[in-house]
Amino acid sequence: MPEPKSIILDWGTSSLRAALVSETGETLDTRDTTSGGIQFVKDGAFEAALMETVGAWFDAHGAIPVLASGMITSRNGWIEVPYVDAPAGLAELAAGTRQITLANGAIVTFLPGMRDPAAQPFPDVMRGEETQIVGFGLDKNRTLVLPGTHSKWARVENGRIAGFQTYATGEIFALLTKHSFIAKASEPAPGSEPRWEAFDRGAGFAASDARAADAFLSAVFSARTGVLAGVLAPDDIGDYVSGLVIGSEFRQARAAGWLKPGEAIGIVGNNVLNSRYSRVAPLFDLDIEPGPTDAAKGGVQLIAGQLQLTNEG
Amino acid sequence: MPEPKSIILDWGTSSLRAALVSETGETLDTRDTTSGGIQFVKDGAFEAALMETVGAWFDAHGAIPVLASGMITSRNGWIEVPYVDAPAGLAELAAGTRQITLANGAIVTFLPGMRDPAAQPFPDVMRGEETQIVGFGLDKNRTLVLPGTHSKWARVENGRIAGFQTYATGEIFALLTKHSFIAKASEPAPGSEPRWEAFDRGAGFAASDARAADAFLSAVFSARTGVLAGVLAPDDIGDYVSGLVIGSEFRQARAAGWLKPGEAIGIVGNNVLNSRYSRVAPLFDLDIEPGPTDAAKGGVQLIAGQLQLTNEG
Structure with missing residues (x-):
């Protein structure tokens, strides 16, 4: 089995989904729990909820880094990460992350959402979709649609997300x-x-x-x-x-x-x-x-990779 | 008090509203009951429901004519009156009425709804609004809007309702x-x-x-x-x-x-x-x-007047 290198969290209001991944992005194990959903976590006990879900992975593989996105980065989550304004690419999204250190020494990186200040009639917002767009690819100019309860149409230009509309x-x-x-x-x-x-x-x-x-x-x-x-x-x-x-x-x-x-x-x-x-x-x-089937995971890893480059640079 | 000449019913799913009116359209008395609403009338006992609401008016003023519109003319009502197709004016709407005679000899005239076969993607329908449009006036070409849960935009041309959209x-x-x-x-x-x-x-x-x-x-x-x-x-x-x-x-x-x-x-x-x-x-x-404040009543009377002219002619 390839060595586990990080834990990726898709942490929302109603559930916490965790993936243990290798350096190359291979998913080695997963946990999926509703009890970890933000609405079920009392008194801000997010670290305890996280340990309950993935503590065994830390025990087995050490204090590997954690990358978190979803509503966990909103006002009702663990820490509120400000939106990054469009246009934004890898550098801006990486610079917009926030980090905390767990009791066991592992670093949790929270990814930011995005805001389009040019949207009419008010600035538009998204949280999570920008990471999927990064994972789909910022390599060429194109229009993307992300179907959902609140679908997004987004435009990629010059390696950045130029704007979007819900x-x-x-x-x-x-x-x-x-x-x-x-x-x-x-x-x-x-x-x-x-x-x-x-x-x-x-x-x-x-x-x-x-x-x-x-x-x-x-x-x-x-x-x-x-x-x-x-x-x-x-x-x-x-x-x-x-x-x-x-x-x-x-x-x-x-x-x-x-x-x-x-x-x-x-x-x-x-x-x-x-x-x-x-x-x-x-x-x-x-x-x-055509695009990758798991754009979200790819996006998280690209932003984390960029962050590492920045920190090392 | 002017002499009562007819009873006008706005008879819907959840209520029955009745007005006793004079020859000139003056409202002399009203009844408003939810128990007469179509959904509350059991086993098609519409005549009994009507008599319970306006029987006293018949007792006092004789078997005066009754003019009914609303969902009472739909499949779930007393009798289903087919839609009249646009374009349609007074003559077509009067010709589309249906009549029954009550046990006391009074004649009930049911007004039709309208259908626009040219509407996209399917023929559009209304039941009641066409009567309000008649009451507002078919005398000149114009566009009308009838605000509501299901608003109608309608076009009057050459004395007829040319078309409409919900x-x-x-x-x-x-x-x-x-x-x-x-x-x-x-x-x-x-x-x-x-x-x-x-x-x-x-x-x-x-x-x-x-x-x-x-x-x-x-x-x-x-x-x-x-x-x-x-x-x-x-x-x-x-x-x-x-x-x-x-x-x-x-x-x-x-x-x-x-x-x-x-x-x-x-x-x-x-x-x-x-x-x-x-x-x-x-x-x-x-x-x-500007238009009349009670276009519905005016429309009912115009259609009933046209019907009388036709029957006498």
Whole structure:
């Protein structure tokens, strides 16, 4: 077995996920616990929560360095790490880290989130996605999308993240399908395939020439009129709305200047949503650039490597 | 007191509202009951529910005619009245009514809803708003907006309703402020004034030149980034989101071709939302045409009058 060299934490509100990795980035072991989630840690006892989860790794391999990202770096976390302003690359992100030393001597490095002060109407923020973007690659100019509850569209230019914009697509999807009158959807059976025909119908309308597709507040009502018209079956609603909101995200990102027909975009992460985004991209005449499957881990290691270079330099 | 000549019903899912009116449209008496709401009427006992609410009026004034609109004309109501297709004016709406005779000999006329078969991506529908539009006036070509949970934008041309489009603005507002992570808002204190500065900030962004304002899925995230940036107080969120979604409805209606800067629009109804829509209209360079305060009642009477003319003709 390669020698363990560091511990990487994805430490969020509801869970703590830890990976023991080798120098070359190979994952040697993992721990995944909900009891370590920030909301369950009392009285700031984060070090105890960390030791409970990964103490055995320290015992076996010594006080190896820990690299932490996620909401653990927010106001409600262990220490609040200020956002680094766009544009920012490896150097700026590494300079924005904060470190503490544990009782056993191990150093924990907390990675910063990013802020785009040029975003309208207010500065936009992200925490974690910037690390995935770094792991995807800052080597060439390109546009990236990171699907999620709060999707990000980001632009990489000259080796730095030049700017980004959040789209609350996943959250709007959940609100519509769980709580609305117009698009409440049944839960799909576990393991069932998406109803791609319904998905494509929604995405296809969002990508169409119809002027009504620019009216998102109206387009969402089509989940209801589609059923009334007998075109959508009740079981179609969830995937129809999924296609409609993801397609609308692309349409709106185009209007806001994030994409141009004929370009290639990177779809970052290995989220289950990525297959849906990959299906929509060609409707907007976009090619898809392949990327690494674990961009987050790669990004953490690149930022940590940069930090080491800086400290040694 | 003028002589009672008819009973007008606004009969919906959750309530039954009845007005006793004179020949000239004066309201002489009203009844408002939730127990008559369609969802509370068992086994189709609509006639009994009606008699319980307005039986005393029949006793006092004879078997005067009844004019009913609302969800009572839908599949879950008393009788389902088919939608009348746009374009449609008084003649088409009157021809689309359905009548039944009560045990006491009174005739109940059910008014139809309307369907726009040209709407994208599916035919759009409304039930009740067409009657308000008739009451507002079909005498000149103009664009009308009817604020609500499911707002309608409609175009009157050549004495008929030429077409319309639904915007689910009120429902999206409720979802965002009640159920979302990004814009959950506190309930305003009863009787408190709207926070107009926050409302204007949201509406102002929606009306601005910023390309990001074309990205509704992103704009809604600004309720969160505005708080993070220290620009919005937690108590501002509800009115900020209200301004943002109503402003976005205007912006999207402009993109979809319903309004042009420099025109006048009518804002139909006496909904509490109307003051908010009136505040947004000038941001889009629109004048506001005054209209009657009770367009619904006026519309019912015009359609009933047309029906009488037709039957006599």
